[in-house]
Amino acid sequence: MVWTIGSTGINSMNTRALIGAILNFFLLGPGYFLSKGREILAGGLTVGAGLSTYVELNLRTAAPELFLISFVAFFIFGTVCAIDGYKDISKQYP
Numbered sequence: 001m002v003w004t005i006g007s008t009g010i011n012s013m014n015t016r017a018l019i020g021a022i023l024n025f026f027l028l029g030p031g032y033f034l035s036k037g038r039e040i041l042a043g044g045l046t047v048g049a050g051l052s053t054y055v056e057l058n059l060r061t062a063a064p065e066l067f068l069i070s071f072v073a074f075f076i077f078g079t080v081c082a083i084d085g086y087k088d089i090s091k092q093y094p
Contacts, residue, residue, distance in 0.1 A: 014090065014093075016034055016089055016093055017034075017085075017086045017089040017090045017093065018086070019031070019034065020032070020034040020035065020085045020086065020088075020089045021082040021083070021085050021086035021089075022082070023085075024078065024081035024082045024084075024085040024086075025078040025079065025081065025082035026078065027046065027049060028045050028046070028048075028049035028074070028077055028078055028081055029041070029042050029043070029044070029045025029046035029048075029049055029081065030042060030046050031081070031082070031085040031089075032045065032085055032088075034085075034089055035085065035088045035089050035092060036092050038088065045081065049077075052074070053074075056070045056071070056074065
């Protein structure tokens with residue numbers, strides 16, 4: 001079964017990698033649940049990201065000058081997790 005999106009021809013196995021990358025970017029970790037053998041990493045990152053988000057939201061009111069730095073840090077973490085998750089899942093499901 002092959003799905004095509006425009007001229008890129010994204011197949012159904014790459015869809016798993018794309019979903020994992022999107023989950024990792026926005027939620028920092030759950031995308032690794034789609035990868036074999038990365039369940040501990042997925043759980044740890046998900047719990048850590050949830051707690052860090054709580055701190056970040058409280059930081060907005062307590063120290064607004066630090067909020068931008070925190071936002072940029074989470075954006076970088078999300079981007080790196082998304083790229084790593086995509087590569088890892090793509091290797092396992094070529």
